[in-house]
Amino acid sequence: MQIMYFSERPYVGIPEDEIIKRRSFFGMPNSFFDADRGSQLLNEYIDEKIYAEELGFDAVSLNEHHGTPFCMVGVMNVEASILARVTKKIKIVLLGNPLPVVGNPLRLAEELAMIDLISKGRLVSGWIRGTPCESIFNSAPAVYNRESFNEAHELILKAWTQPGPFRFEGKHFHYRFVDPWVLPLQKPHPQIWIPGIISPESVVWAAKRRYPYVALGTATEATAELWNLYSKVAAEEGYQAGSECFGFMQKVFVAETEEKAEELGRLDMFGGNWNNYGRPEWMSLPGYNSKETIRKFARGATLIPLSQVNEKTSIEDAKKAYYGNSFDNARKGGFLLVGTPKTIIPKLQRLIRTIRPGALGLCQNDGPIGREARLTSMRLLAEEVMPALRETAKEVGIVDSFECKPGSRPLPASGTPDPVIDRELLSAAG
Amino acid sequence: MAQQQPENGWHEEKVRTAGADFSVVKGPQGGKPLLVLHDELGYPGWFKWHTSLAPEHTLIIPGHPGFGRTPRLEWISDVRDLASAYARFVREQSLSPIDVIGFSLGGWLAAEMAVADPKLFRKMVLVAPTGIRPPHGEILDLYNYSVRNYLKAGVPDWEHNAEFSTLYGGPQDTLELIEMWEDARSETARIAWKPYMYSDSLPFRLAGVASVPTLLIWGSEDQVVPPSAGESYKSAIPGSRLVVLRGVGHHPEIERPVEFVEQLENFLR
Numbered sequence: 019m020q021i022m023y024f025s026e027r028p029y030v031g032i033p034e035d036e037i038i039k040r041r042s043f044f045g046m047p048n049s050f051f052d053a054d055r056g057s058q059l060l061n062e063y064i065d066e067k068i069y070a071e072e073l074g075f076d077a078v079s080l081n082e083h084h085g086t087p088f089c090m091v092g093v094m095n096v097e098a099s100i101l102a103r104v105t106k107k108i109k110i111v112l113l114g115n116p117l118p119v120v121g122n123p124l125r126l127a128e129e130l131a132m133i134d135l136i137s138k139g140r141l142v143s144g145w146i147r148g149t150p151c152e153s154i155f156n157s158a159p160a161v162y163n164r165e166s167f168n169e170a171h172e173l174i175l176k177a178w179t180q181p182g183p184f185r186f187e188g189k190h191f192h193y194r195f196v197d198p199w200v201l202p203l204q205k206p207h208p209q210i211w212i213p214g215i216i217s218p219e220s221v222v223w224a225a226k227r228r229y230p231y232v233a234l235g236t237a238t239e240a241t242a243e244l245w246n247l248y249s250k251v252a253a254e255e256g257y258q259a260g261s262e263c264f265g266f267m268q269k270v271f272v273a274e275t276e277e278k279a280e281e282l283g284r285l286d287m288f289g290g291n292w293n294n295y296g297r298p299e300w301m302s303l304p305g306y307n308s309k310e311t312i313r314k315f316a317r318g319a320t321l322i323p324l325s326q327v328n329e330k331t332s333i334e335d336a337k338k339a340y341y342g343n344s345f346d347n348a349r350k351g352g353f354l355l356v357g358t359p360k361t362i363i364p365k366l367q368r369l370i371r372t373i374r375p376g377a378l379g380l381c382q383n384d385g386p387i388g389r390e391a392r393l394t395s396m397r398l399l400a401e402e403v404m405p406a407l408r409e410t411a412k413e414v415g416i417v418d419s420f421e422c423k424p425g426s427r428p429l430p431a432s433g434t435p436d437p438v439i440d441r442e443l444l445s446a447a448g
Numbered sequence: 449m450a451q452q453q454p455e456n457g458w459h460e461e462k463v464r465t466a467g468a469d470f471s472v473v474k475g476p477q478g479g480k481p482l483l484v485l486h487d488e489l490g491y492p493g494w495f496k497w498h499t500s501l502a503p504e505h506t507l508i509i510p511g512h513p514g515f516g517r518t519p520r521l522e523w524i525s526d527v528r529d530l531a532s533a534y535a536r537f538v539r540e541q542s543l544s545p546i547d548v549i550g551f552s553l554g555g556w557l558a559a560e561m562a563v564a565d566p567k568l569f570r571k572m573v574l575v576a577p578t579g580i581r582p583p584h585g586e587i588l589d590l591y592n593y594s595v596r597n598y599l600k601a602g603v604p605d606w607e608h609n610a611e612f613s614t615l616y617g618g619p620q621d622t623l624e625l626i627e628m629w630e631d632a633r634s635e636t637a638r639i640a641w642k643p644y645m646y647s648d649s650l651p652f653r654l655a656g657v658a659s660v661p662t663l664l665i666w667g668s669e670d671q672v673v674p675p676s677a678g679e680s681y682k683s684a685i686p687g688s689r690l691v692v693l694r695g696v697g698h699h700p701e702i703e704r705p706v707e708f709v710e711q712l713e714n715f716l717r
Contacts, residue, residue, distance in 0.1 A: 157641075
């Protein structure tokens with residue numbers, strides 16, 4: 019099992035009320051950005067990744083968001099390039115490049131190839147659609163989000179695997195001379211992982227291409243549903259899905275005492291966290307979601323539950339709405355694991371036994387918790403939690419996508435795929 | 449949501465042309481036909497000005513392909529494409545030369561049709577059309593606002609406007625409206641996303657439509673398409689007339705319906 023370290027790399031230093039009163043992390047005026055602080059934080063976050071290697075994590079995963087203090091890294095390939103050179107063995111997992119908004123996928127193919135070469139073959143390439151806010155920031159129309167995702171994917175794979183020069187005429191991308199000189203070290207190309215939250219379309223798409231699917235902190239029930247769907251599609255494609263096809267990102271924060279962990283863990287809700295990622299008008303950009311999803315939103319079953327917060331809502335009421343019982347619910351629902359290694363380990367072990375991920379991302383608290391506390395959490399995770407998790411993974415026979423090529427397992431003779439999750443544990447949890 | 453259309457003579461029919469089944473609302477036979485091109489949020493239903501105009505004009509109100517009532521045409525990717533579909537509509541329905549009125553995006557659409565073939569139209573009315581980059585200010589970005597706030601920006605006095613609430617309901621958006629707006633906003637994104645709501649070449653191309661008498665109607669307080677764009681339209685279309693209504697926003701047809709109808713009737717005589 020690959021154990022990855024992940025963090026959103028938030029910009030710390032904006033008064034919380036300034037974020038709350040704008041009803042959004044995205045679109046925070048950059049007059050609040052202090053370059054000295056930005057410089058310090060970006061360096062600290064890179065140092066954290068180097069520390070993750072020292073601590074024995076298998077991988078660091080990176081992401082990017084645009085125009086938001088929620089995640090400072092707008093261009094993760096810059097970060098990945100540095101890590102490619104200064105680290106030695108840790109895998110660099112990009113979750114992921116937002117294909118529909120990058121504008122020039124051929125340039126992306128070049129950047130990723132360079133990262134793979136400089137890192138001597140340690141790149142895992144991950145591709146996403148990006149939140150609607152990324153479409154706003156990059157002026158990429160959401161109506162063409164999925165179309166341009168598919169087309170950019172096709173182009174990059176061709177650029178990496180088909181001898182050039184050749185011409186590429188798509189609907190959204192047009193290149194008269196595709197012949198990137200620099201190609202990835204890993205052949206035929208670096209592994210491609212597809213991260214996602216709720217979209218069954220993405221799961222089906224990944225399963226058809228035998229790409230591992232990484233669920234980003236979804237509830238265990240929902241995760242099981244998505245992975246069963248993956249397994250069903252895999253069977254239709256003629257292969258048995260296994261742990262090598264799945265990854266899971268878990269939010270976790272560890273401290274030396276329960277009290278401290280809870281106190282610092284609560285800071286994860288700073289600014290409303292994901293509840294306040296972007297205003298509904300930005301998050302519901304037309305064409306991004308299917309009609310069915312829109313109907314769900316309209317009925318109130320929604321990712322944007324906060325339409326009751328508007329420009330007239332007081333900061334206090336908005337905060338209540340954004341926070342709600344989020345911290346307690348997140349803990350209860352297992353979205354956020356907060357505690358000491360002793361209390362965290364059994365929860366993570368249970369998760370591993372239930373959904374059997376080949377890659378497990380441990381996602382550090384997004385709030386303003388301070389450098390020392392972050393490093394302590396990392397150290398405790400590495401020194402005390404990770405060994406126990408590795409043991410469990412071994413015990414239940416989890417292999418990752420480097421040990422077993424995704425899509426290479428034959429289906430059982432009966433044609434019915436073996437289960438990819440532990441149903442008994444799942445129903446016991448339910 | 450929207451007001452139901454009156455029974456007497458009004459009906460909705462399918463018109464198959466340009467590869468699409470256009471859904472077209474038609475008024476009673478009342479005289480010269482008038483083609484009505486709706487704005488970027490689709491056709492919300494019955495307007496009072498329709499009734500006022502009906503005795504003298506036969507209103508023809510198609511739903512643009514992709515805006516909900518009429519299915520999307522995959523090949524349409526900009527306003528000129530849409531204009532070419534509509535040019536076929538007018539020709540194949542033997543409507544030319546017809547009077548046309550276009551609102552906001554529908555105004556830009558009418559202008560593109562006139563540029564492509566001035567013979568399509570007898571007279572043209574553009575109500576706060578998008579399509580030209582305003583020399584001062586910017587066209588309000590539909591994608592930066594909730595639909596409700598966008599509509600409110602269009603009608604400064606919306607709180608006291610009875611027709612506004614009849615058309616757009618409130619305070620909760622109905623599922624029906626949400627779905628129509630999703631379609632309309634998606635299709636508008638396909639055809640006008642970048643640059644947003646204008647064509648750099650339109651002012652130059654409009655020089656060729658001198659033969660189409662054109663009335664431009666603008667509200668002095670338009671927050672959606674700045675009135676400076678009205679001056680640009682006036683300079684671009686030889687012989688056109690610009691009427692600026694004081695204290696009015698982006699929707700003179702519901703903000704000042706009597707004055708609006710008067711202007712139309714005088715011009716379309």
